[in-house]
Amino acid sequence: MQVLESGIGELIQPFDLDEFREWNRTKKTRKLVDKRMTEQEAIRQFVYDGCYIGTELYGTVRCPMSLAREVVRQGRKNLRVCGQGVLELDLWLAAGIIKKLDITYIGLEVYGTTAALRRAVESGQVETCVEWSNGSISWRMKAAAMGVPFLPTRSMLGTDMLKYSAAKVVEDPFTGTKVALLPALVLDVALIHVHRADKHGNCQIEGISGFALEMSRACKRLIISAEEIIPTEEIRKYPDRTVIPYYLVDAVVHAPYGSYPGEMAYMYGRDEPGIKEWVEMSKTAEGAKEYLDKYVYGLKNHAEYLKLIGDERLQQAVELREKRE
């Protein structure tokens, strides 16, 4: 199969599928063991300087915000990061802990471009941005989840996206048309926030699943934070609801309001003033630092964070939840 065009972007997370198989054989227990731990323990044990890490879904929707803040608090650095983000990756950019990006979208959605991203990229603090579309990055994880080296797609063809990615264009040997090949993406660590998990890591998600299924199957280490820890009997009563089975999971962290100030479908809505506070403060480096001091460095853990936010605001977020009616 002849390569017609190669993206000049760096493959910032090279992969070895045989090694991934071996990892899954030897480093992931099949036993139903209790994987519950605190966010400090989970981040300390599995997130390391220079690792390739991703978060799901994104900063204002079912996002592992409590874990993302803990990564900053523990001073992890030189991270290689994939994907799209709003508040979570913005915090990491502002904290200066991202070295390389497989970027799809980092922005503030309704509030536009992010000043933290601009500062980090325009100053050269982030060494490289390799471009992917949202579909492409998800399919890269899907390839890894399937255990195959690449997936073909018709995304990115003919554009600068292809040029500044690490994809390749080939002639499809079956039809003779051009397709882009997306390399598999095996993350070192993934952080995913879910509605419910048991102590072994069997997870249930309500609402859209984003790319949780793909990412959870495309990583070496998976830290789950969950709004609720439920008994395994509940999992076994509704096996059709398990979207992430326990053997993919390395740590289970109980994190009520773990996505706050973002939302959690059917549990709590987003706290608009809470989101706007970051939007405003992150406009300057000083403001962003002040925010990090107040909400990350100045607090010991997620419990202290929730205390600072206060029951009243959390209750307001609950009132704003999407309701099944």
Next chain:
Amino acid sequence: MTEQTYSKTELMICVAARLFEDGTTCFIGTGIPMLAAMLASKTTAPNLVPVFEFGGTGAILEELPRAVGEARTFHKGISALGICDTMETAQRGFIDYGFLGGAQIDPYGNLNSVTIGEHDHPKVRLPGSGGGNDVGSHCWQTIAIMQHDARRFVPKVDFLTTPGFLTGPGARVAAGLPPGTGPIAVVSTLALMDYHPESCRMRLKSLHPGVTVEEVVANTGFELVIPDKVGANAPPSAEELRLLRDEIDPEKLYI
């Protein structure tokens, strides 16, 4: 009807909303496209099936989504699945329209949302493609919604993020993109544009009230095809404005 005052953004949203065809599937991007889709679903396209990239399909748009994964994107919806499903649905030809925004657009409808200036040393780092590139690659027809000025309507985009007609006639298929796909319209703060069927270059179609051809030309950074007959877009109706102001964006996030 008495004379109403309205903003350029309100007018742009109304003109865009009228383009939605009832009973079609439509990929909706963040921002103005969401307002236009909501207005359409409350007026001329009650059976519109909005598709949001992270998995929400067929929502009843009662409140404005502020994020493409927000629960409002699957409120009373048909399905809440994941991004691979929505993107694959587009890739196999099930999505009729894609509504997109961008920082720059060129005569062939190519959009930029990655960088202003050189990619590796950008003057401005923009958020990135997100689902934009996928939408522009796979949807049957795409419509762009843009503020109209010469900094945005440029001869060549700094970074080609989302494919329009690429370099012109035949270029999409030559690049491997699905035949029969491509941009069909641009709604701006000044006018509605389409594309010349042979040259694939952007063409003025109809003007917003009070806007002249000269004004459009002066605010476009490339040579726009000007047809012999230029149409006129109707101003927002009282009902469109009421819906926009009272029901769709009462918090004035966009309008």
